[in-house]
Amino acid sequence: MSKQKAIVTTSNTLAVLIVIGIVIVANIIVGKIRGVRVDMTEEKLYSLSEGTKTVLGELGDDVSLKFFYSKSGEDTPIFLKQYAQRVQDLLHEYEVHSGNRVVIERFDPKPDSDEEDLARKYSIEGQQTQLLGGERIYLGLAATSGKNEASIPFLHPQNEAGLEYDVTRLIYEVSKTESTKVGLISGLAVMGGPQLPPQFSQGRPPEPKWFMFTDLERQMDIEDLGTSVTEIGADIGILMVVHPKNLSDDVLYAIDQFVMRGGRLMIFEDPLSIIEAQAPGQQNPMMGFLNAGSEMDKLTGPWGVTLEKGQLTADVSLASRSSGGNPLVLNLTQAQINQDDRATTGINQITVVMAGSLAVKDVEGITSTTLLSTTDQAGLLETFSAMGGQQQVMNSLKPSGKKVLGIRLMGAFPSAFPAKAEGDTKDSHLATAKDGAMVIIIADTDMLHQNFAFRLAQFGGGVMRMPGGPENGPLVANLLEQLGGSTALLDLRARDNFNRPFTKVKELEAQAAKKYQEEYKKLDDGLKEARRKIQELQGQKSADQKFIMSADQIVELKKLRDQEFDTQKKLKEVRKDLRKDVEREGMKHKVINIAGIPLLAAIFGIVYGVRRRSMSSK
């Protein structure tokens, strides 16, 4: 009997062990099956977006994606492993949706292996995870197609929301057959000034190239076309127009037709270029200020955008502290920089100086996206007011609502020169823009200059760029990159699902602020008035009562002091009331969740129990 029992026990235990083995193996096998899943998120965060599908659909050559990941690394933290898993899931989607034209190769760069050398070849960077030595961990992606190659040195888990954009951008980069050339038409010596003859230069060296353009030239090919070019070459992919001052109609027409051909145009115009106005050699500062404006309304007007003529944008709430609070030097923060657009998202601070304001009008067939704006406390000032002191600027400023500082237009632009259709150029004239045309307009040129675009520090006689400060450089580079890309890339937003604020709480706060604002102001005014009267009374002693106040005055003073005390108390209460509604709302939800349903369950249980008991006793 006991022998039989032993056999049964052993065979049962053995069976359980076998099943455990089967479960482990089955999970490993099923774990390798990718793509069988349902994406339940509202914005389909884990599925490929339309923009990516378009890019994959337009692939020229096949693309090979090389995924470097220290899978067997002992120091690879578990969160990175989980992230790497999600990256691989996403890459698998690329493979599937491209009809296997995107092929994924996986590498596990162990220390001192061939894979590690290969990773280095593609500038995939290993990350040191431990302070003292330890293995380098790789999690990077390289793409190759034909002769082109590009890479993302490290895929940061923090940037998961932008992962799809980065990968699609990478694929787009390598599948593109030629790099985009930037043509430049500039009224300012952004590429460096000419060497003037000695009689004019007064011994000064020629103006150096602007830092911004030195940076940009590292990433792209820039060709200075001059300000009298009448034919934009077919090799120019992006046209950058800076400070377009007195451009002739021929030049404007050339730019117009460039856009009509589906070109990408970026304009920096300015009611007042402080760089020009304060240029060395400027004889008459007054004239300098009045003549340092530029605009391209003739061209952009028919597209719905004009620069407010001779008007500067001022905004006290954005006034730069480093300029001593001058409301004409604006530090735009995230709230003024479009955080939904791929080119501007993640940019935290932009400095603009004596910028203009763009008047925007709807034009059929053109969609506009505001990239940079002010707060609704902004106002416009005449250009000459910039010469006055800061106080004068403050005094004459009347807030008149939000101003647009930067905008992007897309769509079927009409030609600004419809009359050319009848002239001698009518055969080649294009009246409407072809697909893909895009125009970005920024109402400031000074933001390109190093004095405002970066944080500079004096260093041993020269200047040095410091980290932090305005991100004008990345902004311009991003915008140019966007202009150079496929419009499909524009659809790829950073899809951030994490921010879903309690709108109701915000509303309640706003309502409370509105409701109590008036009361608060009234009380606050009353308090100020009482204090003023007290002061007045104390100073009002007439000659014959040098030191002593009259009885009436003493009574009055006491009354005022009481009033002051009362008002202060009431103000404190109003401040408390401001939070009252929100706190009440929070309490309501807490009570319902923590006590409400348990209480109902208890009541239900008691009633059910009592009924059962009475039924069974019958």
Added chain:
Amino acid sequence: MIGHATTIAKREWAGYFNTPVAYVFIIIFLFCMGFFTFNIGNFFENGQADLSQSFFVWHPWLYLILVPAVSMGLWAEERRNNTIELLFTLPITPTQAILGKFIASWAFLGLALFLTFPVVWSASDLGDPDLGVIFSGYVGSFLLAGAYLGIGMFTSALSKDQVISFILAVVIGLLLILAGFNPVTDFLSGFLPTSVVDGIASLGFIDHYQTFQRGVMSLRDVFYFISIIGLMLFATQATLNNKAAS
């Protein structure tokens, strides 16, 4: 076969509500969920209509204690009262009995989980939550509860003593939570090869549970939970067979 299993399930289900234990459990369960979500997870103060960080994040830990409390009596009771022999002499197979009991308990846990719905209402009232993600979170939580229940059922079959069965279930559950936990994998990778550590980590609850919290329901995660449940039910049956043989 299914017919007998559902009969057993119905009997067990009705049995729950005839004793105050079920109500006490539901009340404690809901109170803990609400308390952890609002007072420890700071759901309201965070100001985000997102349940994964303040609500679902506590489930693995609350189930760890609460589910064994439901499951510890499942077989221990029958064995103590010697009703188990009686059960197995009925015209039903042990598999049917096991399935029936499991389904009833799982449904009961599902009911308790369903009664947390006010938190969804709160999120929708205060903001604009992603309901798809919440749904997927609930599915993940329900599967997780099933896995804990499977473990609890198995340990209940192992011992006549409910306390021992409870403690065993908590220990096994804890091991499965910790398998994917950073400090543990770091410790293990000190002396085990990476592939083994990865294998152990992929057997843990957390990784699979979190996928649901992100709003993705994938085959491998559903399969994982179902396979754990299947394994535990099989082990339960083997254990009961062993005991029956003795």
